[in-house]
Amino acid sequence: DTGVSQNPRHKITKRGQNVTFRCDPISEHNRLYWYRQTLGQGPEFLTYFQNEAQLEKSRLLSDRFSAERPKGSFSTLEIQRTEQGDSAMYLCASSLVEPGGADYEQYFGPGTRLTVT
C-alpha cells in the first residue's frame, strides 16, 4: 500500500491560467475527498466522490473549479482562470465505506501547493 499520492507537489502559475491537479487514492478505497487549506487555517471541504460519482460540492467550489473521477480510481481537480485567492494547499483524502455503511478513517495525500502570481 503506497498511500495517497498527489501530483504535482507544487505549482506556480500566473493569474488567468488553468491548472490541473491529480490525486491517486489508496487502491481499494471507494471514497475520495478534496479539501483546501489556506495558511493558518484548517482544511475546508470542497467535494467528494463515491466511486466515480461526484455526490456533493461545497459552495466554496465556484464554477471555475471542476473535479472528476472518471473510472472511480484517480481524480483530477481543475481550476480555470486562476485568481490569487486560489493560492492554497489542495489536499486529497481517500477512505473505504463498506456496503453496510461501516467506514474507516480518511487517509491524506501530501497535498499540492498552488501559488498564483
Next chain:
Amino acid sequence: AQSVTQLGSHVSVSEGALVLLRCNYSSSVPPYLFWYVQYPNQGLQLLLKYTSAATLVKGINGFEAEFKKSETSFHLTKPSAHMSDAAEYFCAVRDNAGNNRKLIWGLGTSLAVNP
C-alpha cells in the same frame, strides 16, 4: 451544524513536559472526533479517533485523548514531549448528519517543543 474550536493557536512546551492541546466541538448528533498531525510540507496523519466506543482513546506516538460529552471536549495529551512532536495539530469532527462523512476542522494548534 457541527464545528470545532481549538483553543490556542500556538502552544510551547519544554522537552519532557506534558503536552495538552485543547479541542471543543459542537454537534447535534453523536460525534466522531479525530486528531491529525501535520509536519511541514507533509500531508495530514491520523493520530487517533473517537467513534463512540471507549472514551479514552490511545493513538500513535504516545498521544491520547479523552472524550467528555458533558464538556463537549476532546483534548489531546502526551505525558512527555519530544522534539519530534513539533508540528501542527488539527482536531476534526466528522459530519455524521448526512452521508458525505466529510471532516470539519479546527484552525489548528502549532506545537513548539523547546530543548
